Amino acid sequence: MALSEDLYKEVIIQHSQSPSHRGHLSHPSVVEEGLNRSCGDQVEVELFIEAGRIQEIRVNGRGCSISTASGSVMAEAVEGMELAQASKLIDQFKSMIVEGGAVEFPEELEDLEAFKGVQRYPVRVKCATLSWNALEQALQRAAGN
């Protein structure tokens, strides 16, 4: 399969061109920044956590199509999730991208599968995991507070 079909799937292009969950929360519980040192891509994840759930999430920043789309899909996936569920999803997504792990996502999260191809392009793995690493750190910080 050509890279352009494997990596630049329609869903990734769409999310990168109109990312969702942009903007800022009025009272975030935690804000975490992620930076890809090698290319300068940067992301900021804001969470409003209440009753053990991510009630609201905002993802801002600038980066390539893979990192922007990944942040957008992530925000759609985890908003409303229980914290433990979100942590599990982070592990599953990263396992898929980093190790090529076989993960089946429920139908409502099938956009995440568009990133499967990234595993074949090691230089782009950091792009796809940038927002997820920031979310992971945000959750760890929230748990520590």
Place this chain on the structure above:
Amino acid sequence: MGSLLDYRAIREDFPILSTRMNGRPLVFLDSAASSQKPQRVIDAFNDYYRCRNANIHRGAYRLSYEATDLYETTRRRVAHLLNAPHPESCVFTRNATESINLVARSWGEANLEEGDEILVSELEHHSNLVPWFMVAQRCGARIRHIPLTADYQLDLSRLDEVINARTRIIAVQHMSNALGVIHDLKRIGARARSAGALFLIDGAQGASHLRVDVQDLDCDFYALSAHKMLGPTGVGVLYGKRELMEAMPPFLGGGDMILTVWKDGFKPAPLPNKFEAGTPNIAGVVAFAIALDYLEKVGLERIHQHEAALLSYAVEELSRVPGLTLYGTSDLSVRGGVVSFNVDGVHAHDVGTILDEEGIAIRAGHHCCEPLMRLLDIPGTARASFYMYNGPEDVDALVRALHKVRDIFRSAVKS
């Protein structure tokens, strides 16, 4: 495009250029990051380890004498290339970055005081910024910048605004790795002289493409990296005026940089050993001489003219690609073989990945020039850089691949 160089014959000397990448012939357009190496340089490196390997300056046996002789031959070749009057004031480092760090640490810490000023430019590579930040922090000095014109050149009409009686050193690149601009070094150097400041040139992008004459430039220091000049990685050079280098304290301490060591102190060796502590990259230095022979055989003037012709062709062809923004001065007479661009609505890394699929190697990102990217208000650029082994067909391949980038991101690109 007419060419002064038989680049097709030159390509035959570089084995990597006939390899395939992602199933396609490799189109290498990233020589500003590191040049490819001709077979004879690779052979020299291997031959050294196979037949001539011994430590230098130490062994009382023939093999060591010979290794020392080869190593010192490269020093004389470097001095010849730079027209440096004294070979011993050309010292080997790991790269241009280490050369600049050497000056910042050795000269800077010994001479800079609170309130002194270090002048750099808004185009500098991190390697000619961070060492100065570090020494400025230690000494209480201040960093100032030569601003850019709207056409991406250094605005030398504003030199007087940024130079004053506290300016101690002006540290400027020879040519911008991000935009390819070649600077008017003689004018900057003359201003440094009149201000009583030293003048350092970061020649990482200069010495591989342009004839360098350190006496004509009247610079105090010139830093370069062998790996951008057909040579091995891990070898750099710092040229410095002999009286300055002699007055500077050692940078790194250890074996070979000493004259005498007592129980409680040491006396440093004379140049060049004072700045070459420990066992250096002997094989790399030895092979670098072969790279310099190759460069001189092809001729730096001809290399520059070939790249200028390629640049002109590339700018013309790329200007026809819809939705492409080109960065860099419109005055091509002061530009080296670097084209920096962005495709509207597409991040440079996505451009780089799609080009890679076509076998085309370019650089994408901030090019270790984050302050410049902030000034331009962009996260980075895609950059194609040329060398003696590139031809117009490489530009054609680039243009074809950029149309593919546009197709994939079609809806985002404004035609």
